Amino acid sequence: MNQLDPPPPPESSTPPGWPRRVGAVAVPVGAGLLLGLAWPRGPVTTAQSLTWLAVALAAGLGCGYLLRSRWAALLAPVALALAVEVARLPARGPTVDAVRFDGGLWGAVALVAGRGFDALVTALPLV
Numbered sequence: 001m002n003q004l005d006p007p008p009p010p011e012s013s014t015p016p017g018w019p020r021r022v023g024a025v026a027v028p029v030g031a032g033l034l035l036g037l038a039w040p041r042g043p044v045t046t047a048q049s050l051t052w053l054a055v056a057l058a059a060g061l062g063c064g065y066l067l068r069s070r071w072a073a074l075l076a077p078v079a080l081a082l083a084v085e086v087a088r089l090p091a092r093g094p095t096v097d098a099v100r101f102d103g104g105l106w107g108a109v110a111l112v113a114g115r116g117f118d119a120l121v122t123a124l125p126l127v
Contacts, residue, residue: 024067025079028126031059032080035122036087041096042118052118053125056080060126076126081119 035055043049063076088096094106095114101107 020066020068024063024072025075027062027066028059028076028080029083031055032083033087035080036084040088040091041093042114043121049121053121056122057125063126073127077119077123080122080126084118084122 035052039048039052043052059080060072060076063079064072066072067075091097093114094110099107099111
């Protein structure tokens with residue numbers, strides 16, 4: 001090796017290629033399944049809300065670290081929300097069942113209470 005040759009590039013701490021991308025999707029999906037199975041109707045108490053926020057923050061950080069792209073800010077909330085909705089499928093009730101607007105205003109209230117607030121609280125730490 002000649003003294004004028006540039007040094008070799010440093011080793012990356014993240015795996016190259018598709019395993020990193022799969023891991024970046026698996027982190028928020030796993031977190032969403034965990035949250036959806038633990039609390040299908042969303043966080044109710046303060047401790048549940050703080051746990052929900054901590055898990056969402058960890059999923060966002062993990063996805064961002066593995067993906068190393070701004071796309072993680074879009075991917076993580078979408079993947080987590082889809083996983084929470086899949087985990088909620090067996091649950092029954094007006095705030096977790098299918099969205100219905102045939103009852104007038106109450107369908108919109110149930111949508112905002114059951115999904116809108118959870119989406120707002122969950123999306124902020126993911127981005």
